[in-house]
Amino acid sequence: MKNLPKDRISSEIARLQKPIAGRRVGSWFLFLLFLLAFLVIPVVASLRTPSSDVGATSQPGIHPPAGGAPATSAQNLVVPRVSPRWSVFGGADTYWNPGRLSTVHQPWAGDCKACHSTPFVRVQDNDCLVCHKNMHEHVSRATVTLDELHETRCASCHREHKGLFGLAEQNKGFVGHECASCHQTIRTLYPATRTGNVSDFADAHPAFRLQLATGAGPTALERIRQDGDVMLSEKNSLKFPHDVHLSAKGIRSPDGKVTLKCDSCHKPDSNGKNFLPVTMKDNCQYCHALKFDLAAPDRQVPHGPVDQVLSTLREFYSYVRVNGVAVTRQEMKNPIVMTRPGEAEPAKTFIHDNNDVRSHAIASATELFEKTSCVVCHDVSRVAGPGLSATPAQDMPQWKIAPVPAAHAWMPKAEFDHSRHRASRCTECHAAVSSHKATDVLMPTIKQCRACHAGEKPVVNKVTSDCGLCHGFHQPEFSAASALVQLHELKPVRDQ
Secondary structure, eight states, X not given: OTTOOOSHHHHHHHHHTSOOTTHHHHHHHHHHHHHIIIIIHHHHHHHHSOSOSSOOOSSTTOOOBGGGOOOOTTOSOOOBOOOOOOOHHHHGGGGGOOSOOOGGGGGGTTOGGGTOOSTTSOOOHXXXXXXXXXXXOSSOTTTOOOHHHHTSOHHHHSOOSSOTTHHHHHHHXXXXXXXXXXXXXXXXXXXXXXXXXXXXTTTBOOOOEEEEESSSSTTBEEEEEOBTTBOOBOOOOOOOOHHHHTOTTOBOOTTSOBOOOGGGTOOBOTTSSSBOOOOIIIIITTTSOOBOOTTSTTOBOOSSOHHHHHHHHHHHHHHHHHHTOOOOOSOOSSOOOOOOTTSOOOOSOSSSSSSOHHHHHHHHHHHIIIXXXXXXXXXXXXXXXXXXXXXXXXXXXXEEEOOOOOOOOSOTXXXXXXXXXXXXXXXXXXXXXXXXXXXXXXXXXXXHHHTTBOOSSOOTTSBOOOGGGTOOSSOOOOOOBOOOOOOTTOOOOOOO
């Protein structure tokens, strides 16, 4: 400074570098003012404002569902009950808010502690799981432990304060293109996986892997990959020919010949996404009535365990004999009587002969199980031994109905919305018209789906499809016994 020349610019520099009276005092005043406005007041406001109308819980800022009802396992989200009021001092704590919450989190917009349970600490996974307690992991820890998956915070992918629709758009984008960052080399990252490498649905996606029944138990399931256009089969003792029921010539019914369509039995559920279960009572029994004596056309045996059927028959004929009950002698109109080709017509009634009641019930049961009803749809065999003790059927011959596999999802790791495919006919994707066995797995191949669906790159007259269209990140656990049972008429095709 001492050697500066005496020109005008140097003089101005020297003047600006001289201390200004009160500058330090002003700086401290502004610093304390900002500290008070944006730290002290918001902290006091946050600490003094109740978090909810229902009182404190074991988790700060988190509140139980309304009414104290526990969340059901079918819910992925437990909605807490929070107070809509803002913090004191005109919402002073919102000065720290980096942006608006998404629409789904708006009920908690006035209660920062609902998610930020610890001050000045970022949102932890436990804060998210208080509400989203039933969310599944991407891959079960029992299957494999990967640091990249199990040590990643929820907020690493689900970033809030990005606007009303920021969370939804962000999640959609993440599921779309980020999946391929791992799955395009999944066999290298995790060689033991049965999942194939995939990067795009159009040309880099393996054939579908279906969950098939290997037995009748609820866990007797095995996932098998499709092999080209070959139809897979699964264990199923049920006799159901789709081609017969969907014949253009129609089939017999109590009302004469009728022409059935897929939606005659497969009814959509309330949201139209899936279908209600097909049941004997709602879908089959009108045509396949369980009538056991044509002289009593309004009587049917239950569609249930063998001992219940036999007990019903024994009780019916006993009641008729003991009480002298008059039964209808007029046979029902247009009866549907099922018989095997070449066999004699079934007996019309067992009531008016001179045999004892037990003989009546046995004759009727033999006709029912082996000729007219049960055997039409089930594998039935006569077995030795007494019936269930302490029942009317305990001294009658016994039959065994081969168990039918429990209903199960063929593609448990994918989502499909039937309501969005209403423009297509069922038979365009499901080859039911040509299927004559219940063991046929009537699922479309990836080739059929690609006829309408492209990958991430737009294609004319095709639906642009990323991973998130059919798959979610948080997948439900697949728990099935790996029975490795050879499926009927199926050579298992392992992951190629």
